[in-house]
Each structure stands twice: as C-alpha cells, then as structure tokens.
Amino acid sequence: MDDRYSPREVERAAQDFWKQAHSFEVTEDPGRPKFYCLSMFPYPSGRLHMGHVRNYTLGDVVSRWRRMQGMNVLQPIGFDAFGLPAEGAAEKNGVPPARWTYDNISYMRDQLERLGLGYDWKREIATCRPEYYRWEQWLFTRLYRKGLAYRAAAPVNWCPTDATVLANEQVVDGRCWRCDTKVERREIPQWFLRITAYADELLAGLDTLPGWPEQVATMQRNWIGRSEGAEIRFTVAGYGSLAVFTTRPDTLMGATYLAVAAEHPLAVAAAAVRPAVAQFREECRVMQTAEAAVETMEKRGVDTGFRATHPLTGQTLPVYAANFVLMGYGEGAVMAVPAHDERDFAFAARYGLPVRPVVVPMDYAGDPRALVADGAYTGPGCLVDSGPFDGLSSAQAKVQVIAALEAAGAGTRRVQLRLRDWGVARQRYWGAPIPIIYCERCGAVPVPDADLPVRLPEDVVITKGASALAGRPDFYETPCPECGGLARRETDTFDTFMESSWYYARYCSHDNGQAMLDARAAYWLPVDQYIGGIEHAILHLLYARFFNKLLRDEGLVANDEPFTRLLTQGMVLKEGSKMSKSKGNTVDPEGLIAEYGADTARLFIMFAAPPEQSLEWSDEAVAGAHRFLKRLWALGRVVAGRPAVATAPTDERYSNLRGLLHGLLEQALRDYERYHFNTVVAACMSMVNLLQKLADEPASPSGDPVLREGFSIVLRLLAPIVPHITHVLWQGVGLGTGPIIDAPWPVADAKALRRDTVTLVVQVNGKRRAEIVVTADADRAAIEAQALRDPAVAKHVEGRPVAKVVVVPGRLVNIVVT
C-alpha cells in the first residue's frame, strides 16, 4: 500500500483483477437465489453523459450489494443502436450510420469499463446487428399471422418541401427544422401492433407490481385511459347515422351541437357543397400530430350545414367540423355539452352556440344558468331540466339515459380507451427492416423464417431525410415467397422502441443462433431490479410490458411481467437546469475520471442526492468526495500498522464506541434496503470520523480490535459504491482471505446495540423543553413522574392543570396543560 492514494493505480489494479478472475461472468445456478439487475441500455450517441454515470452506478451498486449478500447476480449491458441521430450525423459528416454507430459503441464500452461497472461483457448486445433484430423480425411475422400486426392509414408530419416525414422533434413551432416550411398532416399506410387487445391485462398487471413507484403505475393507468360511457347515434338529415362516444351520457339532454373531425366523412360530404367547409378542411391540413400541439392550438370550427336530430328530444342540433376533434380518437365525432365541458363551453362562446345546464351540484338551490355563467360545471350532481331524468344523480342518470337510448335503438353502453394501437413503422433507413413483401397477386406476405434476417444494407451514404432503402432496388426487388413473381419489399423500418422492448430477455440467451430465447431465460427472468430515467415511465415501459406478454403468448417466457422492481432515477442538473450542449453546462465524465478517478465520481453521485431525486452538480462537492477517499486511505494505513488481535473490548469507552459503530451499521443496512445510498455514505462518513479518533490514539489491545472491526465494516459497506479503493484496502490491510466482492455482508451485533438507558425529549404543549435520561425498562408512570420533576419542565407547567400526558416509548413525552 502506497503512502498516497493514487486512483489511477488503485483502479487499474482492481479492474485487472476482475478481468482476470472473470468476476462478473455468470451462468445459471439453481442452487443459489438469482438476481437480475438491469439498467436501461444507452443510445450510442458518442460519449457517456452524467445521466448514464448515475444510472449505471446505481445499477452497479445494487448488483454488487446483492452479490455480497450471496446472490447469483446477472448484470448485462448493451447498446440501443438504431435511431435518428445516426442518420443526422451521417448526413452532416458523410459517414455511414453503421460506421458512426459502431465507432461510438467501442468508445462508450471503454468508458463504461473505466467506471468499474461489473458487467458480464460476454452478453453485450447491439440492436443494429442482424443476429439481434432477426428475432424481432421473426416474432413480427408470427404476430402478423395472429392478426396482432396489421396495416392501416395514420397521420404523419409531412414536410412538402423536403418530401419527407418528420419526427415530432424535427418540427419546431409547426415548421420543418430544416427548411422552415409549414408542416402538414398527411395520412399514409403504416404497420401497427394491436396493443389495445392487451389493454385490460396491462391495466390489471399494474396492481401486481408493488415494486413499482406508484406514480409510474398511475401515469400508465391514465395513459391507457379506460373509460366507460356510451356510443350514441344521431340521425343526420341528408347524411345518415352519426355515431359519437361520450363519458357523460348523463348530460345528453344538455347537448346543443355536434362536432366532427375535419377528416370525417361527414365533413368531406359537406365540403363538396359548402366552400367554407372545404376551406376549413384545407386549413386543417396545416397541423401537427403531437398531442401537445393539438391541445394548445386555437379551437376553431365551421358549420357543416348538416342538422342532427336529438335521439331523445327530437330537437335539431347543428353539426360543426372542428379542429380539436381527431379522427383517431373514438368515432372522430363528439356531442358537445357546453354547460358541462370546458372545451365545448369555449367553443360555444366563440360561435354563439347555446349553453344548456342540466346537472347541478347535489345541494345546489340557485338558478342553474348562474352556475354556468362564467364556465362549465364539470362535476357530478343532480339532473335538472332533463325531462324524465330530473332529480336523478349523475351516476343513476348514466344508467337510465343508456337504457333509454337502447330502447330507442339509438345507442349503447361502451368502453373506450385513450390508448391507441402502436404504430411501429418508420419511413427511415437506420432501423430494423420490416419483414414483409408486397406481391400484386398474394398481397402482404411475411418473409419466411429461412430468409431471415432481412438484412439492412450498411454501405449507404445518407444525403437527405428520405429513407435510403426506398432508393435501393437491390434491397426492395425480390421474388414473392408464395408465388415467385416479382414483388417489392417493405422499405419502412421498425420504431426503435421495438428493439428496446425485449432486449432484457435476449441478454439471457444472447448467443443462441437457433432461437429467440431458451431455457436460460426462464432461470433469469423476470428482471428483479430495473433502473432508468423517469422519462421512460410511459412509452418504453408500457411497450416492454406489452412485448413481454406477446413473448409469453408465443411460449417464449413464463412470467407475466418483465420487471419486478423499478427504480426511476432523477436527472442530473447543473445550475438548476438539465445538462445540455445547447446550454453549455455539461460536465464530461471523462475529465472527472482523469482528475479524481472513477470511485470519486461514483461516490459523489451516490452521496449528492437519493436516486429518485434530481441531482445538482457541484465541482466543490466532488472535491469533498475525493477528500473522503483520501481520509479512508490514510485510515487504512493506520489500521494496517496495528496488530490484528481479536479480543473483545473490556473498557467501557471502547464498548460504547463499538455500540455507536454498530448503530451506524444498522442504519446503513436499512438504508441499503431502501436504496437511500446517500445516507449509507453519510453513515460511513460518520463511522470513519469515529474510527479516525481511535486511530489518532496510540495502539492498545482494547482499542485496536474495535478499530479493525469498524474499518472492516466500513469497507464492506462502501464496497458496492467505491469498488476499487475498497478492493485494494481490503487486501492491503489483510481483512479477509478472498477479494472483498466475495466477502460476507456485515451484520449488526445485537449485543453491541443494547442500551441501559434512553434519552427522551420532553415537550410541554408540543414545544421541546427538556431532555431526560431514563432506564431502558422504565414504565410509563416512572417516565411521567421523572418528566414532571425536571426543573425546566416544571417551570412551563407552573401549577397549571395537566390535561394529558402522551408518552411515545423511546422517543418523547408530551405534557399537555390547559
């Protein structure tokens, strides 16, 4: 052991040891409890950022901790290698996306290794490799045959100048980011996966995941948005039947107009005879697909001239075409009840349409008109001005209105989802090819297993945003697998969420060239702990849960849910905002490791905040973390110089000190269980502070065993967090026969924790007035008496009558006086 702590040498020594011993390569071992710890794999953007460092340190800490507890731990890593930035980089630099991606992967792999992360590198996955995506293609052909994959028209953002589809990210203020042209909405045929068929199961499954943060489950529930309501059919003169869906059939009597989407057949029919409607439809083409854009835009509409008949009153209602009604939701048509819906209210105010209140709060006695004078009343209540439904509650009215509609043959009860089927096709080059061949005679034919994978040509030069595949006859010209005639391959590629939806399973069977998954997956799955950013709370995590069910129904996995426990980490901020190149507030992990070493980076990141919270970067605090490691090293040198005697402390001072150490140990063990790693580090710092005082004293047969035991505990508690320095100190001090990664996890000694007396806080009317020391076995009466006897307490009680005394054992006494 050197005098000075040299992170460079320490980290090289530890990493060499793990590599030579193949410490993190694992196989299935039915004799030990397994633990599969997974961090969300990175997109290979070029370099790691602090968010990655945080994510992967968290995963590594959990993995190493479970390993020291004796579990068979799998911790794999890979790269989510398909995606838009590769095409952007290619366009800019003229480098093929494949080359750019593979270069980035090798650079980032090296960075991950230098962080000391205990990965089983044998299992590394890059999703852009045909060995990986062939199984995605294979599964897709099966889903197609089952009817779970289908083709339908769906809107995309279209730039008329570049003649390409734009991602939402590429639309800035409604214009193309490249050429500033106003983006249009265009319907094109797309591939979909029928996730809505699994909606009920995805919803129910959330209740089986106690290891997930409640907020994530709530977000997913709201995203699926299962709601019960009614489908109502209105008769429209000169058009036919117009169906709408509503969650508020109780407000049917308050409907004053109907609204349809601009793309609705009724609006198309109206446009043929009414120039104003044609004009409006034309204006609606200039619209984005992003929900946030649609929801915040100005709500506009136009009278189609059609008139609908109210199914229960026979009243005539105008039918508008409106930009806030979307063809993709429900029926593409709504009944508007301005009195009880904010959006309908605003629209009615703008176009001078009547507002008819029909629901008032239960105990409301005033004029219903006054209730909705300034805005809609959206709560439930009691029906008024609703003919036969007057006096019913909203809940009762929903049932009775539906019954009335059914009797009239004009409607029915229905469940509606907010969730839409998953559009998995992208009009892009750098993605997994969709394994479908279009034949004029045979239609859409899935590529036979023997012809898989459909390889993506990697030798392309990207010029503009358009998919390079559509311009490659050598790719798309192919014989039809059914009839042998000339056919054309699908040139769209898969959404990259496809690859990230099943990678967790493939790590288990990474080298199987004959099957997607095998028996090894049954051993490791489900993932015991999944860790990643909160920004993935809905899309990625919902798609992965869906895919797991698809895999299960294909007989490939046995579990219903892929991730038993989920940890959503907060973002890494600097000066209060997210680190980003555009803000120029990034901190490169590389420089940090060069200056202080990986252990300092890991320690700072674990200490600065609990995992779920955002983490504020601080260069000064990083230096502080480094100082702690230097102190730990110096302490280790003292311990190494003391004789390794194993006698129990006889002196009371030393047994008290040992009690304090075991108290901190108990706290640290509890905080590991809670994943409060910041307070684990705090407890370790306190232990080091105590041990340093002992180390400052001369060697003694009574103090040295406490010093040695305490240091051994601190090293093991810190080993998952700062694995390099603890590895070298463990060996240097000679604390065990094997490496620290295989050392037994420490346990608190109950004997050391036992106390003869306890300190209680005494409050008078909830204000802290004194502290008393009582024997550990003192009863309530004795505690009460002693508290009242205390002079500071007596002063505040002052002969006033004691109304009540609250005694919380081991904590406090509260004397309530009047």
Next chain:
RNA sequence: GCCCGAAUGGCGAAACAGGUAGACGCAAGGGACUUAAAAUCCCUCGGGGGCAACCCCAUGCCGGUUCGAGUCCGGCUUCGGGCACCA
C-alpha cells in the same frame, strides 16, 4: 391544454411508520502547522433577542385535522418529467 411529480440554512441534503427540524457533506469565517503556499487538522456556522440561563421565529404560500405536521387533507404558486416519429 391534459396526466405525473417536486419545493427544507449561503449550497447539496437528513429526519424509518405523525414524535428533538437541519444528521452527513460543500461553501464561508476564525485558528494550528509551514519561510510561504498547497495539502492536512481543530473551532464556529438557519434568522432574531439576551451577559447568560434561556426565549421567540422558521420546512414555497393560504387554510384544516391532531396532544404534536417538513410528513396527512383541501386550495394556490413556481419549477420539472411525459403527451404516442428524440431515446
């Protein structure tokens, strides 16, 4: 616009299950060591009053529940995440 979170000293935070608010660290100030600096070590450190013992105020804002609220409930404000083609 809709859904989900968060807010505690100069700063990052702690407070297990409603029970001493500010552990642990950073910064700052003072001191020791040194020819000097760096490094290291020691002391002070939420605000106000008091010589002191001690007292008052304080967990974004307004209310409520409770013997007792940073923690639970209702209403706001500000900031952040997501909104289906960024990953």
